[in-house]
Amino acid sequence: MSIYKKTVIVALGGNALSPKNEAGTIQDQFRHTRESLEAVLHFVDRGYNICITHGNGPQVGAELIRNEISADITPPLPLGVLVANTQGAVGYMIQQSLQNALYKAGSDREVVTFITQVNVDRDDPAIQDPSKFIGRSLTEKQATDFHDKYGWDVKEQERGVWRRVVPSPVSKYIYNGLSIKHLVDFGTIVVAAGGGGIPTYLKEDGSLEGLNGVVDKDLSASLLGRVIKADEMFIVTDVDQIYLDFKKPTQRPILKATSSEITSYLEAGHFYRGSMEPKIKSALYFLKYHGKKVVITSISSLFDAIEGNAGSTITNN
C-alpha cells in the first residue's frame, strides 16, 4: 500500500518551533519553524513516508494568558479547546513552511494537519491530583478569584507565586489512527497529535468528553509512531545526543545503544525526570511495537544523524 519504502515519525520539541521556549512574535515563530523544517526535507530527499508531531508549550501558554486576561469580556475556553487552537495554529505554520520548502525542492507532496484527540483512562490517578503547573504566575487574590469563578485548581508554586495546576494523565491511544496511517501511506506528510493531543476520556455511557488537562507529548509521539507502523522515530530536542552521567565530570555521550542497554541506564537513573526520561520511555515503547530505530538529536545535527553520523541511535537488542 505504501508508496515509499520506509516510514518515519519526527517529534519536534517545543524549541524547534519557538526560540528560547517563548512563543515570541508570530514572525519569530514562523522564522524558527522554517529553519527547523529545512532539516525535515532530508527525509523527503530519502523518500520516506513522514509523520510529524510537535510540542505546544509556549503557544498554549500564550493562549491561556489571552483567555485569562479577557475572561470578563468573552467566555474563556477550556484547556482542551486551547490545545485544539494551538494544533491549528502550529499546524498551519508547519504546513505552510514545509510546503514552501518542498516547492523550492521541486516536490509536490502535500502537507496536512490533523486535529488529534488522545484517550486517557478516566480512573487515571493523575486526574484526582492535578499537579502540572500551567499558565502565568498569579497573585493569591487572582488565584482565589479564578478558582471561585471558573473552578480552577491553583497551587502556590513558590512563596507568593500562585499558578493554575491541571492533571497530566497517561495517554493510552491516539484517535483516528486508521485515517492518519491511510494518508501517511499515500505519501502525504501528516502533522498530528500536536502538544501530545487533546486529552479526552470515555464516560460510562461510552461517549467521549474533553479533560481539562495535558498529556506528555513524548509518549503520544510513540503511540502515533506505533499506530502508523513507523520504522524509525526521530526525537528532535535541544541536545545533540543523550549522555550517561549528564552534567557530571564523568559525562559521556551515547552514540549507539540497544534497548536493553538503555533500559538498564534508565533503571540506574541516568536520565533526568521531566526532561530526558519521558523521551527515553517513549523510545523504548516505540521499539517494543514495530519500531526498528530511534534517534535522539538536535535540529542542527539532524542531517548528520539521518546519515548515521550524529545523535544517539537506539535499536532493538
Next chain:
Amino acid sequence: MSIYKKTVIVALGGNALSPKNEAGTIQDQFRHTRESLEAVLHFVDRGYNICITHGNGPQVGAELIRNEISADITPPLPLGVLVANTQGAVGYMIQQSLQNALYKAGSDREVVTFITQVNVDRDDPAIQDPSKFIGRSLTEKQATDFHDKYGWDVKEQERGVWRRVVPSPVSKYIYNGLSIKHLVDFGTIVVAAGGGGIPTYLKEDGSLEGLNGVVDKDLSASLLGRVIKADEMFIVTDVDQIYLDFKKPTQRPILKATSSEITSYLEAGHFYRGSMEPKIKSALYFLKYHGKKVVITSISSLFDAIEGNAGSTITNN
C-alpha cells in the same frame, strides 16, 4: 476507489454551531453543535462519503477580542493564524460530537479535521480595498492606536463606532485537495476549509504567504465540493428554503429549480447580497463542475430535505 456510492459536501452555517450568531460559552457551542450533527447522521445512515465545512464568524470574533485585549501582554496573532485557531477548535467540537453520535449509532467511521489554506490572487482588487468589518467596536482613539501600533486598517462603520476592516478576496482553490479526496473516498468523515479557509497568496518567488483577510465560506464550500468530486451539496443555513420576492407580500418558496432558472432569478435580483446571493453563486459553481444536486435548507428541515420533502433543490437543467 470510493467505498460508498455517493459523496456529499455539507456546508454548516455559523448558526448551526452557535445559537444567535454569538460564540456564547463553550458549553452552549458544544450543545448546539451536537444537535446540529444529529442531522448529519442521516447521511451516514444512507451510506454517503461525507465532507463537512463550517462557518467561524462568532468564534473568530471572540479570538480577535482576546488578542486585542491582551495585546500589551502577549503579542497578538495575525488574522490567518486566528482562522487556524478556530478551524482547530470548531473542528474539535464537530469531531468529538459526531464521533459520539456515530458511536451511539453503532458506526465506527472516523471523523478528522484538516487545517485548510485557500489560495487567493495576490492581484485581487479586494486586497487593496479592505472593506469587510471584523472584530469588536472601537472608539476613534482605540482605532487610531491599533492602526499605529499594528498597522490595522480601521473605518468608521457608524458615527463614532470604529471597527477594523480586512480584505475579502475571492478564493481560487483549496490546498491539499488530493489528500482530502483520498480520505473522503476511504470513508472517513472529513471536516475541512472551516471559516472558508485561511487565505494565502503566492509571492513572486512561488512561495506561499498568509493574508490578513477572510474569504467567503460559501464559495470555498463549492471549491471543496469540486475538488472531492462530490455528487451533492447541502447548504445548511437559517431558512428552510429559498424564496422569490423574499420578505415581500408576493414571497413564495422555491422547492425545485434548475440551474438556468436560478441563474435568471439571480440576475433579476431575487437574492440578497451578503446573505443568500453568495450561497446561490456557490450552488451554481458546484453544479457547473461534477455536482448533480444542491439543497439549501435549515438544520431542522435537513432530514426531510434528504428525503426530498423539504428545502430548495437545484439540479442541472
